Amino acid sequence: MSLSNEQKSQVAQNLADGASIADIQRLIVDEFKIPMTYMEVRFLMDDLNLDLAPPPEPEPEEEATAEQDALPAEAELVGGGAVSVDIDKIKRPGAALSGSVVFSDGVKAQWSVDPYGRLGLDTEQEGYQPSPEDIEAFQIELQNKMQGPGGY
Numbered sequence: 001m002s003l004s005n006e007q008k009s010q011v012a013q014n015l016a017d018g019a020s021i022a023d024i025q026r027l028i029v030d031e032f033k034i035p036m037t038y039m040e041v042r043f044l045m046d047d048l049n050l051d052l053a054p055p056p057e058p059e060p061e062e063e064a065t066a067e068q069d070a071l072p073a074e075a076e077l078v079g080g081g082a083v084s085v086d087i088d089k090i091k092r093p094g095a096a097l098s099g100s101v102v103f104s105d106g107v108k109a110q111w112s113v114d115p116y117g118r119l120g121l122d123t124e125q126e127g128y129q130p131s132p133e134d135i136e137a138f139q140i141e142l143q144n145k146m147q148g149p150g151g152y
Helices: 005-016 021-031 038-047 132-147
Strands: 076-078 081-087 097-102 108-113 119-123
Touching: 005 021, 005 038, 021 038, 081 132, 097 132
Parallel strands: none
Antiparallel strands: 076 081, 081 097, 097 108, 108 119
């Protein structure tokens, strides 16, 4: 079953307004009463040369405090602590993913995730334990890096 020109226009407008593919599927199924799978909606979008709306521009960050200025320039404010995470272009042997991190107190560490999803952390200071806030900020920043452009 195909959509009328009016329905196609409504789909295009909803996409321009930021609707997701799942939102378009609900519109077609619930309002147009046309059964359509997620994949069929995706194919329909391709047939109509429609794309998802680009994500909104991020809000500008507030000015850094003097304490933050003392941290490395690449550090980013995440989850209450300044933590900088990098992902290795070539992962370490035996690791599913690896990289480096600089915690809010300036301590640097190498990290890796094994094929079972376990995190390993090797710091420059023997016995160092990052704060729970830094661990949370590390996890959030790593997730953001993995989901961003060129994500892993």
